[in-house]
Amino acid sequence: MPVVAPSPIWMIGDSLTIGAGATSEATRIYTHVRTLTGRTVVVDAQGGTTSTAIAARVGALPVTVAAPGGLPQSGSVEVIPSVRLLDGAGNDRRLTVTVGGVTGTLVHSNHNPDGSLNAAQPYVFQRAAAGAAINPGVYPLAVPLGERPTHTTIIWAGRNNYAQTDTVVQDVRAIVATLKTPRYIVLSVLNGRGEVRGTNAHAAIQRTNVALASAFGERFVDVRAALVGTAADDTVPEALRFDGIHLNDAGQLLAAQTVVGALKRLNY
Known part of the structure; x- marks a missing residue:
């Protein structure tokens, strides 16, 4: 029998x-x-984004775009998306989309x-090619994903809105519902500097992780626990962090090893 190559891996999330x-x-x-699995890895992630923005950016939530001035025959125009799916810290953001059937780039x-x-700053839609003008109105936004929903998927969402437990779980459920594969895992929300046991932040993060574990069962991967280890304050130690929350090189490797271990355990 021919050997079937493992599917590529699709990683969805934020700055982590x-x-x-x-x-x-x-x-x-x-x-x-990529190195540990020998597989192609596709990354769809942007820093500073909430679980809702992440879900919207991968087409898991319905998004409309208001175009008060319509869409011109060519060029760019300011628009108002129903979900601010490109907000966040860092560099300017661009996403290939269709608005009312017109292909272009959403820019923030x-x-x-x-x-x-x-x-x-406002959102701008840039048409990919000249065409008929579109009247002012509200139009559906679609994100072309190609084959990505068939890939083994790693979802890491919720760090930027961890206190909104129900929303985080609903957003991750929405992402899962769009997948065309049962091969996915959901990673736990991390806590960092100042978010130690006994703080409100720690309690909120724990609530969200308990809810994610309940919702996704064996597909929930507690990367936070792997990173925390035996730390007395139950937070990711400074030795594994670059700053208050982001991981340094050692933390990145340990997180990746935990993820790959879960993929192997689940035979993904």
Whole structure:
């Protein structure tokens, strides 16, 4: 019988999934996952985004776009998405989408013209090609995903809205519902500096992780526990962190090893 190659891996999330805090591309979590599995890894992640924005960005939640001025025959126009799916810290964001059947790029700048941060900057839709103008109105937004929903999927969402337990679980459920494979895992929310046992933040993160574990059973992977180890304050230790929450090179490797161990355990 022919040998069937393992499916690619699709990693969905925020700055933790990007590997923020690593010193190089080679030490980011997704690179370790690629190396440890020998598989193609596709990353859909942006820093500072909530579970809702993550779900919307991978087409798991319905999103509409208001175009008060319509869509021009060519060029760009300001629009208002029903979900601010590109908000967050860091660089400007771009996402290939269709709006009312018109293909283009949704763009959100997180900066003022002088370079200072300003997440309140408007969203802009840039048409990919000239075509008929579209009247003012509200139109559905779709995100072309290709074959990604068939890939083995790693979902890491909720860090940026961990106190909204029900929302985090609902958003992750929505992502799972769009997948065309049963091969997926859901990673736990991390806690970091100042979020030690006894704090409100720690309690909220624990509530969300308990809810995720209940919702996803054996597919829930407690990467937080692997990173915390025996730390007395029950938070990811400084030795594994780059800053208050993001992982350093050692933390990236341990997180990746935990993820790959779960994939092997589940025969994914």
